[in-house]
Amino acid sequence: METQKVGQVILPGEIIGKIKSTSLKIGNGLNIEEDKVIATKGGILQYQEKDKYWISNFQKRYVPKMDHMVIGIIINQHGENYSVDIGSASRATLSIFGFEGATKKTRPNLENRSAVYARVIQADKDLETELICIDKRQKSSGFGPLDDQGYIFKCSLSLAESLLMNKTPVIKLLSNYIPFEIAIGINGRIWVKSEKPNHTIIIVNSIIQTEGTENETEISKIIKKNISVLL
Amino acid sequence: MEISEYVNPEGLRIDGRRRKELRKIEIEMGKLEQVDGSALFVEGFTRVMASVCGPKEVENRSKAVEDKAFISVEFLSATFSTRKRTKMSKKDRRVLEICSIIRKTFEPVLQLELFPESEISIFIQVLQADGGVESACINAVTLALIDAGIPMIDFVCSCTGTYLDSFCILDTNFIEETAGGSILIAAILAKSKKVVSTQMKISRLKMENFTELLELVVDGCSRIYDLMEDATRKRTKEQLNSQTALIK
Numbered sequence: 001m002e003t004q005k006v007g008q009v010i011l012p013g014e015i016i017g018k019i020k021s022t023s024l025k026i027g028n029g030l031n032i033e034e035d036k037v038i039a040t041k042g043g044i045l046q047y048q049e050k051d052k053y054w055i056s057n058f059q060k061r062y063v064p065k066m067d068h069m070v071i072g073i074i075i076n077q078h079g080e081n082y083s084v085d086i087g088s089a090s091r092a093t094l095s096i097f098g099f100e101g102a103t104k105k106t107r108p109n110l111e112n113r114s115a116v117y118a119r120v121i122q123a124d125k126d127l128e129t130e131l132i133c134i135d136k137r138q139k140s141s142g143f144g145p146l147d148d149q150g151y152i153f154k155c156s157l158s159l160a161e162s163l164l165m166n167k168t169p170v171i172k173l174l175s176n177y178i179p180f181e182i183a184i185g186i187n188g189r190i191w192v193k194s195e196k197p198n199h200t201i202i203i204v205n206s207i208i209q210t211e212g213t214e215n216e217t218e219i220s221k222i223i224k225k226n227i228s229v230l231l
Numbered sequence: 232m233e234i235s236e237y238v239n240p241e242g243l244r245i246d247g248r249r250r251k252e253l254r255k256i257e258i259e260m261g262k263l264e265q266v267d268g269s270a271l272f273v274e275g276f277t278r279v280m281a282s283v284c285g286p287k288e289v290e291n292r293s294k295a296v297e298d299k300a301f302i303s304v305e306f307l308s309a310t311f312s313t314r315k316r317t318k319m320s321k322k323d324r325r326v327l328e329i330c331s332i333i334r335k336t337f338e339p340v341l342q343l344e345l346f347p348e349s350e351i352s353i354f355i356q357v358l359q360a361d362g363g364v365e366s367a368c369i370n371a372v373t374l375a376l377i378d379a380g381i382p383m384i385d386f387v388c389s390c391t392g393t394y395l396d397s398f399c400i401l402d403t404n405f406i407e408e409t410a411g412g413s414i415l416i417a418a419i420l421a422k423s424k425k426v427v428s429t430q431m432k433i434s435r436l437k438m439e440n441f442t443e444l445l446e447l448v449v450d451g452c453s454r455i456y457d458l459m460e461d462a463t464r465k466r467t468k469e470q471l472n473s474q475t476a477l478i479k
Contacts, residue, residue, distance in 0.1 A: 009467045011460060012377060013385035013422030029382065031342070040342055040382035042463055044471060058470045059380025060267045061286065089286035089300070089349035125345055 001037060006047040010039045010055055027054030028063075058158055062087045062187035064123040069143075069164070071152065071185030072116050072131060082110060084118070084131060087187045092129035094118060099133045100140035108145065115146040115191060117183045146183060150193035151200050157188050159211045170210050173220050174203055177227050202226045237395045237410060246275075246404055251447065253390075253402045253454060258462035260378045266354075268379025272371035275404060276361035281371035283379040285351035294350075299343035301350050304330040306368070308357040314405070329355075329365055336369055336389075336418050336428045342382040351381060362404040363391040365416050365430065370459065377463055387427060388459055389418035390451035392444050394436055399444045401451045415441075417448045421456040 003017040029041030043057030072084035122130035133143040180194035254275030263269035269282040289295040369389035395412035416430040
């Protein structure tokens with residue numbers, strides 16, 4: 001497919017181009033109708049090598065994809081499965097054997113409303129979303145139940161993505177002042193645990209206020225302003 | 232107030248517009264924080280706020296559809312929005328009518344099969360009603376759906392027209408709408424130029440007048456589309472500027 005619309009704003013219904021080769025791969029927000037590729041979301045057209053196209057937009061609702069790291073909240077337990085809310089269109093399931101070293105005897109004991117950090121291993125529109133709390137080497141490596149002393153807040157999907165891809169230095173700069181633990185779910189949920197409640201408030205405010213900026217001096221200015229309350 | 236003529240000999244209407252002139256349109260998107268997508272559509276003195284939540288889990292399990300998402304529409308008209316201060320109940324005939332218009336307009340346009348057994352809920356709040364409320368609702372919902380990022384195959388926009396004093400009039404206000412002429416509400420798919428839904432009220436109209444009216448309304452729709460397109464592009468660029476981190 002050839003198109004000059006890469007990097008431009010696209011609206012639903014816009015024709016992107018005609019299909020020419022079979023190597024074409026389309027992602028988020030694109031649809032094929034007869035021999036044309038048509039946009040179904042408003043956003044910016046993105047391109048990657050070897051004919052990969054998708055639209056990046058700024059939506060708030062999470063759509064599960066394979067290998068995403070998410071923060072879920074346990075709703076209830078059915079036999080060997082927990083049903084987990086990850087903020088998407090349907091509930092996800094998490095097997096009790098999906099934890100490191102879990103067997104029938106040593107099963108994890110999670111209460112309702114407790115939070116877990118998990119990985120998506122099945123994401124299909126017709127099947128249930130499945131989560132797991134171990135990595136590919138069967139180790140926990142950070143996944144698992146999150147401490148209930150922590151605090152979970154919501155943020156936009158793009159902020160969570162930029163934090164996970166280490167594009168903003170907020171967390172690094174914050175750690176110079178306050179010790180804390182953090183878990184970032186790409187579904188727009190962030191878990192923070194620190195020693196004191198007022199530390200947590202400062203961390204949360206700093207992360208939310210620095211959304212959209214990558215400039216290190218600008219971010220450190222905001223953090224210093226927030227920290228000055230403690231001094 | 233008795234009105235002897237709705238279009239005077241100079242071709243001007245009671246609010247000073249010409250026959251094919253639209254009212255001033257203002258659009259604001261993403262005003263509400265709590266919902267997934269929202270839009271405010273202002274057309275003259277008509278002011279409609281639409282918000283979209285979803286796709287989310289179905290609240291009422293019995294309404295879930297096996298292979299696609301279910302659209303629920305809630306319409307609220309503020310008591311102060313109309314000339315007569317009245318409270319509309321949720322089961323009012325007009326409320327149910329507008330809900331069904333919205334649902335039928337958007338069902339073929341949205342890609343509902345991507346979210347089986349889920350719900351997309353649309354809330355509409357009319358803040359000021361001065362004619363063309365149904366059209367304003369459809370336009371506001373389109374913008375809110377785009378803001379929420381729900382996949383749709385085309386851009387829907389809508390306009391109202393009426394046949395009064397042997398003239399076709401575009402974008403009616405309240406006085407023209409209650410004057411007794413036939414009112415036509417049409418919604419079109421802007422890119423593929425198809426008419427999704429038409430609605431006639433007090434329908435006694437000659438066939439040739441109807442085609443003239445429909446052409447006029449469809450033309451109005453495409454003019455409204457240009458404005459909506461500009462607003463959406465502007466909004467996306469604003470987001471892009473504030474969140475450059477995502478795009479690189």
